[in-house]
Amino acid sequence: MGSLLNPLNTTMISTALVSIGHDFGVGAADTAWLISVLYLASAVAQPVLGKLADSLGPRRVFLGGLLVVLASGLVGTLAPSFVWLLVSRLLLGVGTSAAYPAAMSVLRDEGRRVGRTPPRPVLARLSFAGLGSAAVGPTLGGVLVGFFGWRAIFAVNLPVAVAAFVLALFFVPKDATGAARAQARAADPAAGAQSSVWRSVDPLGIGLFTTALTLLAFFLLDLGHPIWWLLAPFAAVSLVLARWQLRARQPFIDLRTLARNGALTRTYLRHGISYLLIYCVMYGFTQWLEDGRGFTAATTGLVMLPMSLTALVCSLLGARTKGIRGPLALAAVLLLGGASLLVFVGSGTPLILLLVAGACFGIPQGLIGTSNQAAVQSYSPPGSIGSAAGLQRTAQYIGAIAASSLIALAYGRQAGDSGLHLMAAVSACLGVLLIVVTLTDRALRGGARTST
Template identity: 60%
Template sequence: MTGRHAVPEAIPQESPAPAAAPAQEAAPGFSGRLTAPLLIGSLLNPLNTTMISTALVAIGHHFVSRLLLGIGTSAAYPAAMAVLRDESARIGRATPRSVLARLSFAALGSAAVGPTLGGLLVMAVGWRGIFAVNVPVALVAFGAALLWIPADPPRRRAADGGTPRLGLDPLGIGLFTAALTVLVFFLLDLAHPVWWLLAPFAVLTAALVRWQLRRPDPFIDLRMLAGNAALSRTYLRHGASYLLIYCVMYGYTQWLEEARGYSSGHTGLLMLPMSVAALVCSLLGARTKGIRGPLTLACVLLTVGAGVLMFLSGDTPLAVLLLAGACFGIPQGLIGTSNQAAVQAYAPAEVIGSAAGLQRTAQYIGAITASSLIALAYGQSAGDHGLHLMAGVAAVLGVLLIVLTVTDRALRGRT
């Protein structure tokens, strides 16, 4: 949503800050109490989507189908970005890069440890443990948000002196949700595509575009996206990158369990090098000022990792299996921090919340497409042939990502 908030006037200080004090340390705002609930809330969604990767086989033995509950957790990250935007407006300075780095690290860190944690939980208490772990974390985040996140700033009065309406777009939200739902159902079974679903998807998309272009305060600002090619390319790059990453999260772990015979716990431990590499590189990526360099390196490593997967088989040494996971951990850390920095740089400040939400939408469309690719490659059971087919497609996408990143002029010189 693109609700606007009033920007209050600067608050006068009683006494000037000492001349020797750094500007960022002297300025108020962005305290640990403000950022703590944002960090805790933001880690829930990536933690859930990655913990389940090593539990897919175990869960598959108990369901015919799965329901991923992500409405609340998906809202946490864009809401956090909107809170930081309001704090920037309140104190009159931009959000420090260190704060954005911590937010990115919370999401990437939880995503990185998800496969290993999920595997250990399944081994210790069963697959239900990966869902139960949400309860204490969510309660802590809820309590911290009530205590430490300030109330929303007052909204401007309407021209007639009345209370302005909330910047919500119920019809736009409904059309977007319906179109995305139809697309998800189409992508979930590409082995037996339901072609007629493309018709309602096209109708819903056309209706959404028409409505968003007519509304002065739309749910998705299509005019902004059309005029902001750098931001649109960021979403495309982010979605394609995570398509490859989730092929490993879901496809590689499934192959380890079904083709190599590892348990969920052992698979989680095999993914530990990937988790450690992602954690370390997310910290390095947060400290790097440039965007193009880390993204290019990440895309090259994604392609290399896909190439390694093409040569794995039932008798591949354990060391090579560990190396394959690590090849994807490094780009996972770099891509998340770099694309978050790109969204922060390219998106208008007043719509940073919805811009961050669209980044996550692109990411999970990539995840859904990855699950469809895995199903198409594996069929009824994961095997070497299916893994090689999936890896071949991933390698081609990796090359395209390299080209898309290297040729993007907007990334040159960006910090």
């Protein structure tokens, strides 16, 4: 339940953006910040909370995150202005970022206890919670907005967070003592020696990374009128960040490890490109269905239902495959096909073709999520699975920020046919790139190796 909160909220808001914009008098370029602010917070918080889960214990981190989710739900439900919605989404990004890396840490600890690596079907259940919620987000959001108004998509987090908190108190294993966790880290050469939790988190690295990512997001979100001078401080902060990460004993992002572990680095790259394409449809296509095609929020949610259902089914089917390369290659081809189809979509396109286009993006969601999750579990150092899983989500959210930028550039204040076609054409080019990156990755040819 905790793991579904972040992906659910990343996609559920897609069918509420038009209604929120109308109520507060802001355009598509402004409402795109409701997407980006959550991704900015999540991109930073996922690896940070992953490190804390490795250091403090996943149960503590998970329960603390749920309390922040409760606060965000209250702020969003009662928000009197657009600024308060941004605050709510910021808190939501931080709070929901605890669950996925904490869950991966729990699975790692359980694997140590029973003496085996978590099998793919077990990972699939975690993936199913995340992918399933992301897939049904547009449909659920459309129903909630259509019947209860857009505030319902913030309020729905309250009962889910409360239920997850209560269940976690009873069923999530208690964290190991500090001495036991330190002994486990000492036995893992890849984990290194962490003298303190504060030092392991690398606050300076976090601050530099946050600053660089925020500067980049501000530049990307107004590509129609680029603020070119932002590139200078972005480059300077990125350079300082890289130098510090190479010098720090416990860096926020271990650049040396990523340079040595090419298979893991390519997994992050592949994951980011994939979700750039997926989120273009999650937000760009749904906005066009309302603004360009004239559907209501509830109808838009129903049109996106085939994408939701195929993503759910394929997340389970992907977990039953032994290899990684085949499912990822198929997903890349379908993303290219779906983007190419959207190039020819217009206000007079038959409904059946719109449903097919959605399904073309639903199948890859299931295959990509389970396959890349298995790759991270396989290629990351066992003692750092929490932070490695967090960086996987960081790559996903950087792709989402780029998707928000592309949507803002293509649409401006209203989603029309020409904007949809521009977004789809760029997505098709990225689909070709994704196919190349997937097929040329030699590490995928042997499938996932077993972590020890």
